[in-house]
Amino acid sequence: DSGVTQTPKHLITATGQRVTLRCSPRSGDLSVYWYQQSLDQGLQFLIHYYNGEERAKGNILERFSAQQFPDLHSELNLSSLELGDSALYFCASSVGNRLTKETQYFGPGTRLLVL
Amino acid sequence: AQKITQTQPGMFVQEKEAVTLDCTYDTSDQSYGLFWYKQPSSGEMIFLIYQGSYDEQNATEGRYSLNFQKARKSANLVISASQLGDSAMYFCAMREANAGGTSYGKLTFGQGTILTVHP
Numbered sequence: 436d437s438g439v440t441q442t443p444k445h446l447i448t449a450t451g452q453r454v455t456l457r458c459s460p461r462s463g464d465l466s467v468y469w470y471q472q473s474l475d476q477g478l479q480f481l482i483h484y485y486n487g488e489e490r491a492k493g494n495i496l497e498r499f500s501a502q503q504f505p506d507l508h509s510e511l512n513l514s515s516l517e518l519g520d521s522a523l524y525f526c527a528s529s530v531g532n533r534l535t536k537e538t539q540y541f542g543p544g545t546r547l548l549v550l
Numbered sequence: 551a552q553k554i555t556q557t558q559p560g561m562f563v564q565e566k567e568a569v570t571l572d573c574t575y576d577t578s579d580q581s582y583g584l585f586w587y588k589q590p591s592s593g594e595m596i597f598l599i600y601q602g603s604y605d606e607q608n609a610t611e612g613r614y615s616l617n618f619q620k621a622r623k624s625a626n627l628v629i630s631a632s633q634l635g636d637s638a639m640y641f642c643a644m645r646e647a648n649a650g651g652t653s654y655g656k657l658t659f660g661q662g663t664i665l666t667v668h669p
Contacts, residue, residue, distance in 0.1 A: 490655055491655050
């Protein structure tokens with residue numbers, strides 16, 4: 436158990452809908468990262484928050500947004516869902532945000548299926 | 551160009567034998583970190599081992615060791631005494647720092663290698 440929690444574990448929804456994925460980092464970790472894993476794109480970095488502030492953006496679609504709250508949990512909002520958004524979405528956390536050696540610990544993931 | 555290349559889509563190994571999973575990387579940064587993660591069929595991502603670009607010694611964590619050859623830009627994972635529970639997908643990943651030393655934070659992953667351990 437990495438100490439990172441994600442809910443829900445599974446999500447089935449229809450095209451055009453909006454969903455929210457939730458992540459709680461390990462105790463003491465200030466950074467939260469979101470990644471998407473799909474068969475065709477592999478593991479892709481979406482966005483990074485540190486202590487409530489956005490720090491870096493990757494290949495995140497405009498239909499997707501995220502935030503990190505004062506209690507450090509984070510939410511990833513996916514809207515106007517398309518079939519291609521079906522993927523495994525991971526949240527990871529680390530202590531800080533500046534050192535290349537900081538290990539990112541991953542949550543169990545949310546498996547999203549868009550029908 | 552691919553930042554992280556894992557050239558072995560699948561590998562097979564006999565139980566109790568050692569296996570090496572290849573990883574090459576591409577970066578112009580002097581400071582970077584290399585990570586290996588394991589993803590079993592259940593889907594979670596499990597951190598295995600870390601190697602820093604300035605580390606002089608190869609990293610080791612139990613049965614896992616990293617064969618780090620900086621000049622060749624390779625960071626191969628060696629699993630000794632393979633166990634049936636080692637059957638999983640293995641990912642190599644890199645975290646870079648820019649010239650100013652501020653890390654962008656993200657991990658860049660390779661495509662992964664599926665390891666199957668035979669009894």
